[in-house]
Amino acid sequence: MANGATTKFGCAYQWCNRTSHSPFVSFVCTYRQAYIAGVPLYTIGFPCDLCGGKESEKCRRRALCDNGAN
Numbered sequence: 923m924a925n926g927a928t929t930k931f932g933c934a935y936q937w938c939n940r941t942s943h944s945p946f947v948s949f950v951c952t953y954r955q956a957y958i959a960g961v962p963l964y965t966i967g968f969p970c971d972l973c974g975g976k977e978s979e980k981c982r983r984r985a986l987c988d989n990g991a992n
Contacts, residue, residue: 923957926964930954 924931933951957963965972970981982988
């Protein structure tokens with residue numbers, strides 16, 4: 923699950939039993955900084971409050987911090 927510390931993610935899907943009477947799709951996603959049980963998903967506050975004053979971190983679309991990591 924994505925959380926406030928997530929910086930990257932990727933998802934994929936695969937059709938399974940496509941030719942049978944009960945086909946299904948399997949989805950999987952992986953996250954950099956995955957959710958840890960018991961840890962809050964995000965810090966309560968206003969958008970971009972914690973972007974900091976660093977030049978390397980900017981507020982994108984008045985909503986998310988961008989630390990420049992690829």
